[in-house]
Amino acid sequence: MIPPGLRRLPAVLVVDDELRSLEALRRTLEEDFEVFCASGADAGLEILEREQSTAPVRVVLCDQRMPGTTGVAFLREVRQRWPDIVRIILSGYTDAEDIIAGVNEAGIWQYLLKPWQPEQLLLTLQRAAEVWRLQQENQRLSLDLRTAEPVLRRQVDGKQARVKRTFGLESFVRAPGSPLQGVCDLIERIAPFDLSVLISGESGTGKEMVARAIHYESRRAERAFITENCGALPDTLLESELFGYRRGAFTGAVEDRVGLFQQADGGTLFLDEIGETSPAFQVKLLRVLQEGEFRPLGSTRPVTVDVRVIAATNRDLEEEVRAGRFREDLYYRLATIPVHVPALRERPMDLAFLARQLLAAVAVPLGRPQAEFTAEALACIAAYRWPGNVRELQNEIQRMVVLASGDRLGAELLSRRVLCSPVGETQAAELAWLEGLAGGLKERMDQLELQVVKEAMIRHRWNKSRAARELGLSRVGLRAKLARFGLDPEPQA
Ligand SMILES: Nc1ncnc2c1ncn2[C@@H]1O[C@H](COP(=O)(O)OP(=O)(O)OP(=O)(O)O)[C@@H](O)[C@H]1O
Ligand SMILES: [Mg+2]
Structure with a gap:
């Protein structure tokens, strides 16, 4: 940075044929400006040519009446060659013609x-x-803005790609050959079309994840994805949340509220636990879906919105329809495309993949980035039925990471529920389980053998030597059985 004493003053050029006048101008200005003086147009142009690259002249102050030329003619040339210079005419005469010529031809800024x-x-x-400085600043900013636009666009594109990676199909952990692959294929096919989707599946299977993926794989991806849990609210609250209200519509409505349908305009509205809604609410929802418009509470004007509705339920909604608890017409309106998310026990091949992925996701925030499962722990995870599906698995893994004292997550960290199931606790449960076995004697014996081996393995904390000894098998023989039953502690990735 230049010290203040040495800082260059803004440069001005003064042109006048009268030397005394020139001198007086210089004396007046020299304290605040770097003043260049010229006694005629030619000398003035010479100075501008010489100085323009080093000390750009910001202002030219020029006498109007000079021998051989006029101030206006001179400034016209200055304007052509250095359009940024601010031009001022100095004249003893208020000749209207001169002033008009000055403004029109030389684009002068002031007439003194x-x-x-x-x-x-x-x-x-x-x-x-x-004025000169502001002009320069303006040009610089315009230039900056022109280059900023592609930079901003790139940043927005980058973020959109990240959001898509986080919520789109890529985020679904699944093993090759998993039934979840079929769900992903279906999502990919239906996402671009603005049809209602009804997602069914047990609690914790990933229904909300499916809804998000449909949104982020669709042309609505850049607009809002809004979730409403319909099971959590009584009718009146649910309606005011979804449709909004006008001030004074009811006691407590102190200001207007924009409903979620409106907030989701252009995007997607996810209605979770749709099976829990009352018949009265179902009628209202059906009307909105059919007409594409609704009236906020207390308003006389209908609001039209463009929203894709995705609903989810962990109930068997067809059964609910048959039992008269869910309106058939609403069911068909919502279930234009039904998507069923299979339970985790129906896709055991996903377990090892999911466990590792979920571990990676929780281990870093919990300060255990190196955490790993032992083979035994993975085998126990593979053997459990996971009635709470992915959410239960997620919680279990979180617990293990918190309880672990090192980076190795062993089977002993699993909760008793996981370790001890599904070995029946009562005879009745065991009998029921036996009755549930399917196939001929050979198939049933196989299933029985699987459970016996699994139970022994769990009890011996996946120590193969001890389990083999107890079962009267060699280690190799036990390993072969584990492989046959898919209980291999190291599932093939
Ligand atoms: N295939 C998967 N890959 C990775 N994460 C998954 C997968 N499936 C589910 N999850 C995760 O499991 C958790 C539960 O999923 P989600 O909330 O979508 O389930 P849900 O079916 O809506 O559950 P609920 O019925 O309890 O509302 C979420 O954290 C989700 O990210
Ligand atoms: Mg959910």
């Missing part, structure tokens, strides 16, 4: 009259120099 007052002149030149 002689005799001039020093303070007045100084002020005018300071303002002119500021």
Whole structure:
């Protein structure tokens, strides 16, 4: 940075054929400006040519009446060659013709009259120099903005790609050959079309994840994805949340509220636990879906919105329809495309993949980035039925990471529920389980054998030597059985 004493003053050029006048102008200005003086147009142009690359002249102050030329003619040339310079005419005559020519041809900024007052002149030149600075700043900013636009666009695109990676199909952990692959294929096919989707599946299977993926794989991805849990609210609250209300619509409505349908305009509205809604609410929802418009509570004007509705339920909604608890017409309106998310026990091949992925996701925030499952722990995870599905698995893993004292997550960290199931606790449960076995004797014995081996393995904390000894098998023989039953502690990735 240049020290203030050495900082260059803004440069101005003064052109006048009268030497005394030139001198007076210089004396008035030199404290605030770097003043270049010229006694005629040619000398003036020479100075501008010479100085323009080093000390750009910001303002030219020029006498109008000079021998051989006029101030206007000179400034016209200055304007052509250095359009940024701010131009001022100084004249003893108020000739209207001159002024008009000055403005039209030379684009002068001000017309000053002689005799001039020093303070007045100084002020005018300071303002002119500021005009020049603002012009430059404006140009620089325009240029910055022009280059900023692609930068901003790139940032937005980058973020959109990240959001898609986080919520789109890529986020679904699944093993090759998993039934979840079929769900992903279906999502990919239906996402682009604005049809209602009804997602069914047990609690914790990933229904909300499916809804999000449909949104982020659709052309609505850049607009809002809004979730409403319909099971959590009584009718009146649910309606005011979804449709909004006008001020004064009811006691407590102190200001207007925009409903979720409106907030989701252009995007997707996810209605979770749709099976829990009352018949009265179902009628209202059906009307909105059919007409594409609704009236906020207390408003007389209908609101039209463009929203894709995705609903989810962990009930068997067809059964609910048959039992008369869910309106058939609403069911068909919502279930234009039904998507069923299979339970985790129906896709055991996903377990090892999911467990590792969920571990990676929780281990870092919990300060255990190196955490790993032992083979035994993975085998126990593979053997459990996971009635709470992915959410239960997620919680279990979180617990293990918190309880672990090192980076190895062993089977002993699993909760008793996981370790001890599904070995029946009562005879009745065991009998029921036996009755549930399917196939001929050979198939049933196989299933029985699987459970016996699994139970022994769990009890011996997946120590193969001890389990083999107890079962009267060799280690190799036990390993072969584990492989046959898919209980291999190291599932093939
Ligand atoms: N295939 C998967 N890959 C990765 N994470 C998954 C997968 N399936 C589910 N999850 C995760 O499991 C958790 C539960 O999923 P989600 O909330 O979508 O389930 P849900 O069916 O809506 O559950 P609920 O019925 O309890 O509302 C979420 O954290 C989700 O990210
Ligand atoms: Mg959910």
